[in-house]
Every structure is written in structure tokens, then in C-alpha cells.
Amino acid sequence: MNPLKPVVPFEPIMADQLPSGEEWIAQIKWDGVRMLVYYDGVNQTRLINRKGNERTQQYPELLDVHSYCNANSVILDGEVIALVEGSPSFHQVMKRDSLRSDMQIRARVQQIPIVYMIFDVLFYNGEWVTGKSLLERQAILQAIITPNNHVQLVPNYNDLSLLYEVARKHQLEGIVCKNINSTYALNGKDGRWIKRKNIQDVIAVVGGITYRDGTINALMLGLYDEQGLLWYIGHAGTGKLKVSDWQKLTELTRSMIQEHMPFVQIPQRSKGSIWIRPELTVKVHFLEWTASRTLRQPSIQAFVEIPPMECRFE
Template structure:
């Protein structure tokens, strides 16, 4: 009669123990039943749940971690049994080996076994972080679900919301220093970050999921793997140490995954984090700005592609002067006692600009002359006022040759017969009109008496703002 198969045969077959520090192990005997949850930063971030059973550790990979609320079930994918020595394992599994990446112990302890069947396991955990009664139930193949049966330990804990609209600032003069904090105004794209289960989702102002554009920001999810958070910030591309919206343009409109990966290495962005809206089951929106900043500071969010720059309480004039000297766009003043009001433009946040900038709707274009004959000469732009698109001038400078070609193709695809402008001065006769679907960012020196922009310079197209939301320059 042949020998019974060892329950660790599958585990050993996947590993070269001359290369990996993981234990080879032997089937053990049970006394108290133990468990471990390991945070596994491998190709995909996940948690490994391992239960001591019949001399080995029966194991599941849980992509979103152990649920803390009975309202949510999480996927648990059963993997091969592991040796009991894995209860204490943590460290680096070298590249090229199965499960390569960093393994940390998230929690461990003992558990009470209530039921162990082929398709259902019910236990009560007694750990430092993981406590309470849970059931794992099989849904098909290797896939199981893990469900918390007890109420949440934190009775006030709520599920993380799907969407929080970003709070907006009003344009204005520098307020007095008392009762205000001051931050640099970053010239990038606003993004709210939702982090749950070690994964990040980035949402723009118009609720577009922009996560795939910036793969270099995904490690931020891993850095906050033990938390559920919502962050507010700005995706910025730096050139010579200065934010460059035009450089960011090259990242905003890519559709090729290969190009996205390449530029994430050669022209990486930085996520500048300036607010914390949600933390571990609790909304922070009603807290004053000063309290939210203190909680944000405790997260110590400074990494290879993300920063949480300090805010300056008092002396806004000095920060404004420093920003002007460095060629930055300006600063934002924030009242220390100001709550976060989603989707609203608040007088509790005031943007003070060194440069006049505006978002404008593209309603047409002028053919080029001279060196630009046959090509785009200038954008014909406007803004909405009382529901009508008002003509606001032409922007012809600020383009690279590549950007001229790209924008012209977008315009030609949107050609229309009549003018979309229904208010303001009449546009030039030579205009080729387009559907008002594109939004551009421009710098300008002033507004004329008839409401047009003086010397507008093109900075780039942006897809994070809907055309109908573009109003008169502030």
C-alpha cells in the first residue's frame, strides 16, 4: 500500500527552498488552534488568511482584507496549505520565486472552531486586530467569500462612500493672517483618492476614473493598506522643479497602456495631498480644517510619487511672495475652522493667484497663416453665462507642433455649421465652428470692457471639467 500524500506537497512543489527564505515545514500536531493574517505585497496587493487545521495552515488569499463590517463580504481565494512555521514568517520573497514580494504579519492569535466542512468554515478569531465570529463559504472552484457575523467592533463605523465631490475655492484677495492657513496652489489636475484594501481609485472633478493614467500612484494604496481613507489632492507634473500643466498634458490623454507605462517611468507625476476626508469608517467632513490636517499629518504620506506638503498658519503674504518668486501659480488660503463642503465653492477657501488663468470652452478655430498655413491658427473660446455660451476671444500661442496637430484632429472631428456662441461680441467671420465639447486652460493678462480675454495663452486641454460648468473668469 502506497504512502498517503503529504498535505504540504503542493506548497513545496511551487518553491525552491534554496532561493526563498520560506520554511519547507512538516505536518504538525494541534494543541491550541492558531491563525495568522499576512499582508502580502506581491504582484497584486492582498492579505493571506491561514488557519491551523490538521497539522498545516489552510490558506486563503483575501484581495480586500478581512471585512470589519457584516454589510460587506470579501472574496477569499483558497491556496495551497502552508506549514505551521508560516505562522511566524515575514520578510522578502525574492523576485522570480512564487509569491515574490514583501510579507508582513498583519495579525495573529488563536481561534475557536465552530464548524469545518468542505464548503463552510465558521470560527471566532481572538487576535489583536482581527476579532469576532466569521464564516468562510465556498462559491465555486477555489473561490470563497468571508463574512463577518458579529456587528462591527466600532459601532459608529460606516461603509466608505463611492463618491465625494471636491470642495472648490473662490478667487479673491489675500485675507488677514489670523484664523487662516496658507498652502501653495498647484497647477495640475484635481483628484480625490479612495483607498481601500490596499488599492487606490482616483476620481477627477467630473467623476472620471483616472486611475489607469497614473500607475506610479498605485503604491500609495499599499502604503495605506491598513486604512480606509479618502484623500483630496492634485496630480502634478514637475519640470525643473516647477509644476507644468503642459507636461501633464502628455499624461492626461494617453490611451495606449504601453505609452502610459513608459511615461510613468520617464515623466512621472506626483500626487500632492492636502486634505483627509474619510478615515477608517468615519467621515471627517464636518471637522475643522485644522483637525483634518492634524489627522493627515499622522499618516506620514511622503513617498516616491506622493507628498503632503506642510501648510503655513499665518503670514500668508510671505508665502505668496515666495510663490511668486518661484514662478508658481499662487496660494490658497483656508480658514482654520472651515469644514469640508463637497461640491461647493466656499469663501472658507480663497485662491490668490500670481497669474490670471481661466478655463474656457472651445467653440471654434481660426485657420493659420504664414508658417501655420493649412493648420490650426487659434482656438476660438468662450464661457457660459446665464445658460448661453459667450464669446471670449482667441488663443493662438502656447502650442507645440505636436499639440497643434493633436488639437486640430479633435476639432475637425467636432465640426458644425453654425456658431455655438449666442452671447457677447461676434466672433471673426473666418471661424470654423465646432461642437462646444472641449475645455481648455489659458493664461491671460486681463479682461477687456466687452468681456473678452486679453492675450490668452493656451496651456492645455482638460477633461476633468464639463463644458457646461465653465463660467466667467474669476
């Protein structure tokens, strides 16, 4: 297998209960962008996100692999985060992730500093290490990574319940519990890694908008079902978007307006709504699902580059 050919990283499954046993460790679940760093040992470094999209240009701080890793060749797995007052901000890291202009990227390097939180290694010095245990892979990371201002190793914690309470107290997204004996399954997702969230989130499709004084002030959100039908799940006008973001969105959506409602059912708050082509996707935090399959207290976090048809009910 070509080590620089993008792979699909291992994913944890969602759980309502924490696992028990000495074979489990816990790590903070950072609210950032899952990123794999590929270094071929010669001169090519690539950054590829979980969906297989190239992000090498967006994070120049991570391209000099030898400044933080002494491996001859390597694939690292981790999360790119942006901190605001000590807490990770998905909205801020997406401002970096969405940039395409070299000039804008250079400016934002100073304005929005990022940290790469490394938690795994897949390939090391010409060999795949995915068949080794997590304990062995973490020993490799300890030997090859030198932390700096932009690169850190994600620490382990043995007290899962305590870490979960700390994450909840500080309003962090949650924790990931991992079996220290687990191998790394490429394109896998099973109970060897378990995530428990404090904050529920969903990537939703924008199918409608409302205006106040000529500027968009709320989004109408939806998810697709197995038949490809878009169902309305809520109406969100609060969150991380600033006045300038709403103004840019107003301009962007002018060419997306359509007469046809994209949702299967008529939303409760449809009066004054304008329908748009369901092409934009957005990450939303929410309190819980209601009995009618809508979101309680949805809060907009950031727009994301995920194909709308991938936004489905689980």
C-alpha cells in the same frame, strides 16, 4: 455613507485680499489635477477627480496606498502635479490625465513623472473625519503619510503675504488660505478656504479655428451665459501646444467643421475663421478681462475633459 462612493470635494472661494488673523494658514496652489484617493482597506484603490471621473488607470504610482499611507482605510484629498524644471506644468499633467491605453500609460510613467500633493483627509480607519478641524485632520495626515518620490504633504505657512509674494515671484498659480478651525464641507464652497491667484485662468469652449499653411494656428474661444448662449471671449494662438499638438488638433477637428457660427456675436477677428461644433474645452491663462468681456493676452495651457455647457461666466 459608503466611503468608496465618490464625493464632491470642498472648494475655496476667490478673493482679492488675503485674510488676517492667527487662525489662518496658507498653502501653495498647485497647477495640477484635483484628485481624491479612495482605499477601502481590503484591495480596492480608486482615484477620482473633482468632477467625479475615474482616473485610477492613469496614475499607477499611487495605487499601492500602503507604500505611503499606514491607514487601514482612507480617503485622501490633494493635487496631482507634473514638474518641469521645478515648476508645475498643467500641460504636462494633462498629457498623463488624458491617456486611456495601458501601454501609453506605462511609457508616460517614466516620461512624465507625477507627484501627489496631499493637503487633506476625509475618511480614516472606518470613520469620516470631515467634522474635525483642519488642524486635527492635518495631525492625522502627519501620522499616516510617509512621503516618497510620488507623494508629498503640502506644507503650511503662517506668513500669508510672504507666501503670496514667493508664489508671484516664481510665477506660480497662487495660494490657498485656510482657517485651521474649519471643518470639511462635502460639496461645499465658502470663505473658510480662500484662494488668491497670481495667474488668472478660465476653461473655455472652442467654437472656431484659423489655419496657416493647412494647420490650425489659433482657437476662437467662448463661454456660455445663463441662457445657454455662447459668447466669444478671445482668440488664442500662443501657449503650451507644440507643433505636433496643432497637427493632431487639425486632424481631430476636420469632422467638427460646420457652416453655422456658434457664437452669439461676430468676433472681431472672424476673417478666415472656420466654425466648429463647440465640443472641445481648453484651459487658458490670461492677463485680465477687457471692458468688452474678452481676454487680454490669452495663452493656451491644455485641453481638458469638461463638458462645454459647464464653461460659463461666473
